[in-house]
Amino acid sequence: MKPSKPASPGRLLTQVAGERRTGALVVGGHPGGTVYLVEGTVSYAESVAAPGVGELLTASGRLAGRTWQAALDAGTSRAQVGPLLLEQGHLTQGELELCVLGALYDAAYFALSPASAPADFLDGAGHWIGPVIRVDAAAVNREVRRRGRLLDEIFPDARVDVAPVNPVPRPPLQRVTLTALQWELLVHCDGQRTPADLAQLLGRAGYATIQELRRLAALGLIEQPAVRDRTTDKPDFVRLPRTTGTAVDVRRPALPVDGPTVPVHGGSAIARLPAVSGDPPRQSPEPDPSNANGTTFRSPRLSRRKPGAKLPKDVLAAEPPPRTGTDEVLLKRIRTALRALR
Amino acid sequence: MAIPGAFGAGIVDYTTGFPIASAGSAPNADHDAAAAGTADVVQAANSRSLFVSGVPHDLLEDLIITTAGGYHLLRLVPTDFDSRLVLWVWLDRIHGNLAVARRRMQTLADQLVAR
Numbered sequence: 266m267k268p269s270k271p272a273s274p275g276r277l278l279t280q281v282a283g284e285r286r287t288g289a290l291v292v293g294g295h296p297g298g299t300v301y302l303v304e305g306t307v308s309y310a311e312s313v314a315a316p317g318v319g320e321l322l323t324a325s326g327r328l329a330g331r332t333w334q335a336a337l338d339a340g341t342s343r344a345q346v347g348p349l350l351l352e353q354g355h356l357t358q359g360e361l362e363l364c365v366l367g368a369l370y371d372a373a374y375f376a377l378s379p380a381s382a383p384a385d386f387l388d389g390a391g392h393w394i395g396p397v398i399r400v401d402a403a404a405v406n407r408e409v410r411r412r413g414r415l416l417d418e419i420f421p422d423a424r425v426d427v428a429p430v431n432p433v434p435r436p437p438l439q440r441v442t443l444t445a446l447q448w449e450l451l452v453h454c455d456g457q458r459t460p461a462d463l464a465q466l467l468g469r470a471g472y473a474t475i476q477e478l479r480r481l482a483a484l485g486l487i488e489q490p491a492v493r494d495r496t497t498d499k500p501d502f503v504r505l506p507r508t509t510g511t512a513v514d515v516r517r518p519a520l521p522v523d524g525p526t527v528p529v530h531g532g533s534a535i536a537r538l539p540a541v542s543g544d545p546p547r548q549s550p551e552p553d554p555s556n557a558n559g560t561t562f563r564s565p566r567l568s569r570r571k572p573g574a575k576l577p578k579d580v581l582a583a584e585p586p587p588r589t590g591t592d593e594v595l596l597k598r599i600r601t602a603l604r605a606l607r
Numbered sequence: 608m609a610i611p612g613a614f615g616a617g618i619v620d621y622t623t624g625f626p627i628a629s630a631g632s633a634p635n636a637d638h639d640a641a642a643a644g645t646a647d648v649v650q651a652a653n654s655r656s657l658f659v660s661g662v663p664h665d666l667l668e669d670l671i672i673t674t675a676g677g678y679h680l681l682r683l684v685p686t687d688f689d690s691r692l693v694l695w696v697w698l699d700r701i702h703g704n705l706a707v708a709r710r711r712m713q714t715l716a717d718q719l720v721a722r
Contacts, residue, residue, distance in 0.1 A: 321689055324689075325687050325688040325689060357720060364688050367689075367690050470689055473689070
C-alpha cells in the first residue's frame with residue numbers, strides 16, 4: 266500500500282481503470298468514500314454520505330433487518346451477499362441491480378467529486394456485495410461531474426452539502442410548497458444532523474438529499490452555513506442546539522415491555538429496557554428523552570401509594586439519581602465545536 | 608421490442624437525468640438528451656400543483672406527450688427502496704397503439720422489480 270497523497274480521485278480512477286486493475290480506490294477526506302473495481306470496471310462504491318444497499322433495503326422495509334444481517338453473515342466472507350439474496354429469493358434480479366446501481370452512483374459522487382483528496386489504491390480488494398453489475402469507469406466519472414454541475418445550477422454553495430442542517434425560524438415566503446423528501450428533511454433536521462446523517466437516518470440517497478437541501482437553501486428555508494459560522498464562530502461560545510428545532514426521532518415501533526413498570530431494585534432504568542429488540546444495528550443508542558439542555562429528568566415510575574405513605578425504602582436510598590444530562594450537553598458542545606473547526 | 612411501433616425506450620434516474628439503460632433510437636439520436644429531458648419533465652410534473660394530487664396515495668403514474676409524429680410515454684417505476692426511476696418509450700403515432708403501449712409499460716415497470 267502506497268502512502269496516501271492528495272490527488273484528483275477522478276483522474277486516479279481513470280488511471281487504474283486504464284490499467285484494468287482490480288481493487289479498491291480509497292478516497293479520504295470529508296466525506297470520502299471507496300470505489301471498487303474489477304478488471305478496470307466499477308463494481309461498487311460506498312461512502313458515509315450515501316446509504317449503502319443494506320440501509321436502502323432495510324430503511325424502506327423492503328428487507329427485514331435480520332434477513333439482511335443473515336445474508337451478511339453468510340455471504341461477507343466469500344463476497345457473495347448480493348447473489349445470496351437472489352438465490353434465497355429475498356430480492357429479484359431487477360431490484361438488486363437497480364438498488365446496487367443507485368447506491369454505486371450515489372456513493373461515487375461523494376468519493377470522486379472532490380478536486381483533490383488523499384487517495385490510495387488497494388490492489389485486489391473486493392466488496393462483499395459480490396458480482397452484481399459492472400459499470401464503465403469513464404461513465405461514472407462523467408456522471409459525477411454532471412451531478413456536480415447540476416447542484417451548482419440549483420444553488421452554488423457546496424457548504425450546504427456538509428454543514429448541519431438548520432431550518433429558518435420564519436420562512437421568507439408566504440406560501441411554502443415542499444416535495445415529500447423536502448418535508449422529511451425539514452422534519453428530521455435539528456441543527457446537529459448533517460446531510461449525511463439525514464440520508465442515513467431516512468434511508469434516502471445521499472445525492473437526492475443534498476439536491477433537495479440545495480433547493481431548500483435556494484428558497485431560503487434552511488439557514489445558510491456561512492451566516493451561522495460568522496456570527497457564532499467564537500472560541501468560547503458554542504451554539505447549542507436550538508430548542509425550537511423539534512426534530513422527530515425516527516424510531517421503529519418499540520416492542521411492548523412486559524417487565525414490571527415499577528423498578529424492583531434500586532430504581533435502575535436498565536431494568537425497564539426491553540431485553541430484545543428487532544431494530545437494525547445502526548439505530549443510535551440515544552434513549553435519553555431529556556431536552557437539548559438536559560434539564561428534564563424523568564424520575565423512575567412509582568406504584569400508587571396511599572396519601573401520606575412514605576416512599577419505598579429502595580427509592581429513597583437511591584437518591585439523588587446520577588444526572589447524566591450534563592455530560593450529554595458537554596459532549597454535544599464538544600461535538601459542535603469540533604464541527605466548527607473543520 | 609415488445610411494444611409495437613416503438614422507436615426506442617430507456618430507464619432514467621429522474622433526480623439526475625442519468626440514463627441507466629436505453630435501447631433503440633432516441634429523439635434526435637441523442638439518448639443522453641432524451642434522458643435529461645425526461646428527467647426535466649418528470650421533475651416539473653412532480654413539483655407543480657397542477658399534477659401533484661393532495662389526495663393521499665394518489666401518486667403520479669405516467670405522462671403522455673403527443674407530437675404530430677409520435678407519442679412519448681413516461682412511466683414512473685415504483686420500487687420499495689429509495690429510488691427515482693422513470694421508464695420512457697418513444698412510439699410511432701401511426702404504427703403504435705397508445706392504449707396497448709401504456710398497458711405494456713405498466714407490466715414492464717412492474718416486472719422490472721417483481722419476481
